[in-house]
Amino acid sequence: MSSSQTPALTALSFASLSFFFSFFISHCNGVSQQTISTVCSQTQNDELCASLLNGDPRTASADLPLFSLLSIELAQKQAARNHETFAQLRDNTTGDPNLQKGYANCTSLYDKLEADLRRAHELSEARKYEEVIKEGPGYAPAYDCLNGVGFTPVLGEITRDMLIALETYSSVASYVAQQILLHLV
Numbered sequence: 514m515s516s517s518q519t520p521a522l523t524a525l526s527f528a529s530l531s532f533f534f535s536f537f538i539s540h541c542n543g544v545s546q547q548t549i550s551t552v553c554s555q556t557q558n559d560e561l562c563a564s565l566l567n568g569d570p571r572t573a574s575a576d577l578p579l580f581s582l583l584s585i586e587l588a589q590k591q592a593a594r595n596h597e598t599f600a601q602l603r604d605n606t607t608g609d610p611n612l613q614k615g616y617a618n619c620t621s622l623y624d625k626l627e628a629d630l631r632r633a634h635e636l637s638e639a640r641k642y643e644e645v646i647k648e649g650p651g652y653a654p655a656y657d658c659l660n661g662v663g664f665t666p667v668l669g670e671i672t673r674d675m676l677i678a679l680e681t682y683s684s685v686a687s688y689v690a691q692q693i694l695l696h697l698v
């Protein structure tokens with residue numbers, strides 16, 4: 514490359530670069546089943562991941578930024594459901610203070626998890642996908658909750674659904690980050 518090209522490159526500001534991107538990625542609409550299968554192969558349960566993503570009517574026509582956002586929103590829905598269940602269990606458990614404490618711990622853990630997911634959603638809106646992956650809630654809160662109250666099939670199932678939803682959004686964010694990098698070069 515001749516050195517005379519450098520100023521032109523430098524002149525390409527971040528603003529115009531990100532404008533180019535918004536244009537580019539918003540014109541490749543629709544998440545294919547191939548993409549879903551690529552994303553879901555990175556999770557512990559391909560089938561649950563695919564049915565979670567396909568269960569959102571926006572997926573079929575989503576561009577990459579929306580794909581990331583909706584996957585986080587699916588995790589937020591599951592977290593809100595679990596939070597509500599553990600809050601009810603806490604309020605309904607009267608004869609066993611230890612178990613009640615465990616359920617109370619679960620509601621705090623899910624509070625934190627929901628706050629982290631809100632943060633991930635903001636980062637996704639800002640299109641900071643690498644940070645979405647790094648700053649997400651992780652899997653510990655869901656495990657710690659279950660460990661504190663003891664396994665039952667119902668709690669096992671909602672915990673599994675939470676973990677799958679977390680894995681799914683994180684895998685979607687990686688995919689989106691990677692697609693954007695691929696189209697940069």
Ligand SMILES: *[C@@H]1O[C@H](CO)[C@@H](O)[C@H](O)[C@H]1NC(C)=O
Pocket residue numbers: 598601602605
């Ligand atoms: C808690 O109790 C209420 C009222 O009895 C009941 O409707 C609800 O299903 C219970 N919640 C759970 C999670 O067991």
Ligand SMILES: *[C@@H]1O[C@H](CO)[C@@H](O)[C@H](O)[C@H]1NC(C)=O
Pocket residue numbers: 611612614615618660661662
């Ligand atoms: C609840 O959380 C506290 C503090 O995080 C911990 O010390 C305690 O063991 C937990 N209790 C249960 C039943 O999980």
